[in-house]
Amino acid sequence: MDSVYDIAIIGGGPGGIGSAIEAKVLGLDKILLLEKSNNHSDTIRKFYKDNKRVDKDWQGQIVEIEGNVPFTDGTKESTLDFFDELIDKHGIDYHFNCEVDKIEKDDEGIFNIRSSKGNFKAKNIVIAIGRMGKPNKPSYKIPASIRGRVNFNLDKCSKDENILIVGGGDSATEYAVELGKSNSVTLNYRRDNLTRPNPTNKKLIQEAFDSGLVKPKLGVDIESLEDEDGVVKVNFKDGSSEVYDRVIYAIGGTTPVDFLKSANLDLDSKGEPIIKDNLESSVDRIYIAGDIAFKSGGSIAIALNHGYKIVKDIINR
Ligand SMILES: Cc1cc2nc3c(=O)[nH]c(=O)nc-3n(C[C@H](O)[C@H](O)[C@H](O)COP(=O)(O)OP(=O)(O)OC[C@H]3O[C@@H](n4cnc5c(N)ncnc54)[C@H](O)[C@@H]3O)c2cc1C
Known part of the structure; x- marks a missing residue:
């Protein structure tokens, strides 16, 4: 024994x-x-x-x-x-x-x-x-050619990139506020309001929205991702599309x-x-x-x- x-x-x-x-x-x-x-x-x-x-x-x-x-x-x-x-x-x-x-x-x-x-x-x-x-992944397809630009943590991030963060919890808001200091960052969440983050993160993300450090894209889900000349074209369900250097999912x-x-x-x-x-x-x-x-x-x-x-x-x- x-x-x-x-x-x-x-x-x-x-x-x-x-x-x-x-x-x-x-x-x-x-x-x-x-x-x-x-x-x-x-x-x-x-x-x-x-x-x-x-x-x-x-x-x-x-x-x-x-x-x-x-x-x-x-x-x-x-x-x-x-x-x-x-x-x-x-x-x-x-x-x-x-x-x-x-x-x-x-x-x-x-x-x-x-x-x-x-x-x-x-x-x-x-x-x-x-x-x-195994981080959660979106249900739509991530084209193989842009997989290096679609990430689930910050390992590949550098500076001066146009980045979309997807998620509405503490991780997503923290990523957005931090990356916003040295990148152009948009935070996308499918609901209109960010109710999940703790009070500190809610305050910090609101300040980041107010100061323009992070752009909100709330109340709309993503329809699909496409490769546009090697960067990521994001098609939203409201019919709009934007091109980003990087998309980071923080969805658990x-x-x-x-x-x-x-x-x-x-x-x-x-x-x-x-x-x-x-x-x-x-x-x-x-x-x-x-x-x-x-x-x-x-x-x-x-x-x-x-x-x-x-x-x-x-x-x-
Ligand atoms: C971006 C982010 C920010 C966060 N910030 C906070 C915060 O500020 N405060 C807070 O309280 N919580 C925070 N959390 C949540 C917190 O990290 C988790 O709740 C916590 O880590 C859970 O601990 P765990 O032991 O259950 O799992 P984990 O921390 O995930 O640990 C699991 C471990 O098991 C190992 N493992 C997996 N499979 C096997 C296997 N088959 N054999 C052997 N080992 C294996 C993994 O390598 C890992 O080290 C955050 C989470 C994220 C993603």
């Missing part, structure tokens, strides 16, 4: 790190954290712009931290440092570049976890793989259905995992933490609270 972990956590974002720290603090002995990218917190590294303000009450959701991870407002960098220190301080046993692709229970109720770094065994599993591995992420199926979890008709009040899935002792526990929304603080709730449940059993 030496090689059997008390808890194996799949995904090293806030939900996974929170679960690992709580497991350590609340007294589980053998804890394993498996992360597919080359460092923890891949969503924060890939989708947050540098120096981004990180709000504890993201999307206007007021959350009190319940457990032992004292997360507060900060920046992208301070949040990553905070998680670095937590992982080091608590001596968490982790593997990076370790993608899990299958979880099976044996006859004795022990889980076999298959990963790109070999197999592991555990008595309890937390799945905290988020949704941003999808449920990793294949992964959940490979762990034999029951899904509802929309492909979302069925989750009990204690955050356990349909499979005994497989728990779900963080963004995949929600159809949409979620936040760092909520993911951390999931970790606390799950570990308490495991300990109380």
Whole structure:
């Protein structure tokens, strides 16, 4: 039994790190954290712009931290440092570049976890793989010739471009305000009003609209995208068309259905995992933490609270 972990956590974002720290603090002995990218917190590294303000009450959701991870407002960098220190301080046993692709229970109720770094065994599993591995894409076609100019994060952005940001949440408004400082930016959202961002982002985007830093294109959806001489022609449903150097979609992420199926979890008709009040899935002792526990929304603080709730449940059993 030496090689059997008390808890194996799949995904090293806030939900996974929170679960690992709580497991350590609340007294589980053998804890394993498996992360597919080359460092923890891949969503924060890939989708947050540098120096981004990180709000504890993201999307206007007021959350009190319940457990032992004292997360507060900060920046992208301070949040990553905070998680670095937590992982080091608590001596968490982790593997990076370790993608899990299958979880099976044996006859004795022990889980076999298959990963790109070999197999592991555990008595309890937390799945905290988020949704941003597969960002949401529009339903219309993106012509292959302009795919390099149609993006889902800011990695390819530079300066002095004419950019369309698509989305109406905090990510879209933050991207717009930031890129507006060095580019010509338009924010497109299908509804007339931006109701989803938190109060700070609502204020900042309104100021950006008022000052002309960002142009609003609200209340209209996109019909199609075309290649026009190597840049992106966007055809809107109101009959208008504009040409942009770049289009960035910030419209959330999808449920990793294949992964959940490979762990034999029951899904509802929309492909979302069925989750009990204690955050356990349909499979005994497989728990779900963080963004995949929600159809949409979620936040760092909520993911951390999931970790606390799950570990308490495991300990109380
Ligand atoms: C642009 C943007 C800005 C945001 N700003 C804020 C903010 O200011 N404040 C806030 O509270 N929230 C913010 N959020 C939301 C917040 O980032 C998420 O709610 C949070 O990251 C969810 O944590 P998670 O652990 O569920 O998932 P994630 O953070 O997505 O972490 C999942 C991890 O699992 C790994 N993984 C995936 N598949 C596998 C696999 N098969 N095997 C092993 N590892 C795997 C991924 O590489 C990733 O590191 C923002 C989100 C975006 C996109």
